[in-house]
Amino acid sequence: MRKISLEFWADSFHEGFWACQELARFFKLGRITYEKGFIPVFLFKINDDTELEITVFGSYENWDPLPEAIAYLIEWGKPDLIAYDPAQKKIVFAMEETAAVPTGNQALQRCERMYGSLRLQIPFWYLLGEFGTHVDGGIRRDSIWPTVLALKLSCIQRTPCAVLHYSDLEHPEDYSFGQGVKSLYAALATLIGIHLGISTKKDLLPILTEQYHHMIDFIDSQWPQVVSFIPKKELLTDPKTAGGIAGLVTAEEKLDNSLLDFFNWGTTDSLPKDIYQSIKPGGVIKPDRLVSELEGIVSKKRGYTLSGNAGSRPQDKADVAEWIAQQKAMFGNSGLKNTSFTLHISDFPKSDAGRLHVTTAKNVFYLIDSWRDAETAIKAAFPRLSGLSTQEEGPVFLYISNSLKPGRIFGDPFTGQLSAFANIFTKDVLGQRTRIAVAYYPHQVHTQLVTDSGIFKKNKGVTIMRDLLDYAIFCGGVLVNLKTGKIT
C-alpha cells in the first residue's frame, strides 16, 4: 500500500478541517485521528493501492519551522489554505475563502494573495459570496475585478486561477447556496488526484471550463455597473472563450490570438467611438495639484478613467491631526533637498457631518496615453522634480491611494487593490507590459518605504510595490524609483 502525505496549512484549524470534510465527498474517508491530542490527521483510501494522509495545521504563526515554500508564499499575503507536499517540498494549490462579500473599499482586499500564488504558478481558487450585506445594510454584488484578475493571471501564468461564488440574492453570505463550494472541491480533489497520479490534466479541463464559464458570465452580467467598457467584450458571450482559457492552463495549448486584447484597456485612440467621446474628468473632492494636472489630461482626452465613483469616507478631525503629526515626524528625518512637509489640516475639506475628507480624485486610477504627459503633469505639480529625467516611453497607469494613517498603504485593503489594478492595467494576457506603473500617495511620506540610502524596508506592501510599480510619488513630491530605490 502506497501512502502519500499532504499537509493542509490554514489560517485556522476549522478551514483545514472543513476542506478535508469536503474532500471526503470525493475520496473515501478511512479515519480521523488527532496528533498531540489536537492536530487532525485524515486518512483517505484512494484506491486499492493508495492511501492519502492529510495533516491539518491551523494558524501559520503557531508553527516552527514553517516549510520554506509556505514561508515564501505568505510574504505575499496568507491564503486561507495551502496544500503542501512535504516529500516534494512543493505547494500543490492555494485557496482563499471569505465568509462575507468584500464590498466598497474592501472589494479587492485579498487579490494580493491571488497574485502571490499565481506569480509562482501555484493554482489558486478564491471562493466568495456573490451577494453580501454592505456596512450600510444594503445588498451588494461582488466586484468584477477579482474575477478579471483571475482570468488574466490564468492566461499570463498558464496556471488555474478561479473565482467561485456562493450565495444568492435571497441568501446573501450563505455557503449552502450557489454552486461555488461544490465546484471548488471538485477542482481541488481533481488537482490532488493529478498530484497522486490517479487523474490527469484532462480530467480538470471540464471542471475548469465550467468555472471559467461562470466567471465570464458573472463579468458579462455585472460589468456595466462598474466600468464604461470592456475591451473585446464580445469574448464574454463567445461560448469558446472559457474552454480556450481552460485549455491554455491544463493542456499547454497556445493562446488563441482572439484573446490577445481581452481585458487590455488601451490608449484613447483604441477606444470605441462613443467611449472616446464620453471621456471627461471625474472631479476632485480634496484639491490636489497633481490630481488637477491629471484631470487636465483627461479633459484633453489624452487619458481616461473607468469610473468616477470612488467614495469618500471622511475621517475624524482628531485622527487626521494625529496622523498628520505622525507623518510629519517621519518626514523630518528624510534629509531631502528642495522639499518640505506640505500636509496641513486646513487642506482637508469638511464633510457635512464636520469630519474631514481625505479623498482627492474621485477615481482610484488614471490611464494616461503617454509618459511624456504624465511626467509633465508630475513636474508641474512638483517643480522640485523639474530636473527629472527618466527615459521612459509608453502609456501610464497611475494609481492613487489617499490613505493618511501611517503604514496603511502597506496593508489591507490597499495591497490587494494595487495587486489587482496593476496586474490588470499594466499587462496583457501574454504578460507583456503595456503601461508604466506609477502610484501616488499624496498623504504618506516616503521614509516608510525606503531609507535615505535607498534600502527598501521589508513588509508585504513593500514587496508588492517593488514587484508591480515603476515609480511611487509621496507627500511633498518625493519620487521613488521602485526598481532601483533611487529617491528624487
Added chain:
Amino acid sequence: MISYTYSPSEEIARWATEVYIKKNPKLGWWVAFTNPTAGPWKKVVAPGEGGTSVEIYRFIREEERPDLILVNDDFKVILIVEAKDCVGKLIASDQMTKSIRVIREMAEILSQSRNPHWQTRKNYKVLPSFLWMCGNGNDIQKECSLVRKEFLARWDGPKRDVVNIVVSKDKSENLINTFVYKGGVFQNLDFQLS
C-alpha cells in the same frame, strides 16, 4: 510524526477544546458557535432536522462576539466562553471588563431568540467560562483562582460562578483539557453544573 513545534495560542486552546467535544459525543456537548480567525463560522447555530444546522443568530461585521459557545441539552446548560492564549491576558482589567460585557450581551441575545429551534434552550442556565493554555499543569488551580477572583471583582449581576477550561500538556506531550468549577478539578466536562 509531526516535525513542527507549536507555540501556545488562543486558536490552539479553542481548537483543542473543540476536539475534546468532538471526541466525547457521549457527554452531550455541542458547539453552537466558534470564532476562528477566518471562515464561515460567524453565526450561532443549533441542530436542525436530519443532521442539518439551523442559524440562530448572525453577528454583524464589527459586533463583539465570544470565542466559543458550548451547549448541553441534558444538563440544560450553556457555556459562553472567552479565550486567550494565557491567563495573564484574560485577567487584564480591560479584557475582563470586555469579556463580561460580551458574555452578558450574548446571554441576552440567546434568551430573547425567537427561533423555534432555540425555544427549549431559552431558559437554560448560562455560565460564564474562560479558556486558556497553561504551560505547567501544577499551576492550573492557581491560575483558575486568579481568573475567578478577577471575574467576581467585576461581575455585578446575579451570583454566578465560572467554568474554567485550561489546556495543558500531559506526560506524552498531548494537549488535554482540565475543567475547574467551584474549586473542583475535573478531567471531563461531565460534572454537575448547578
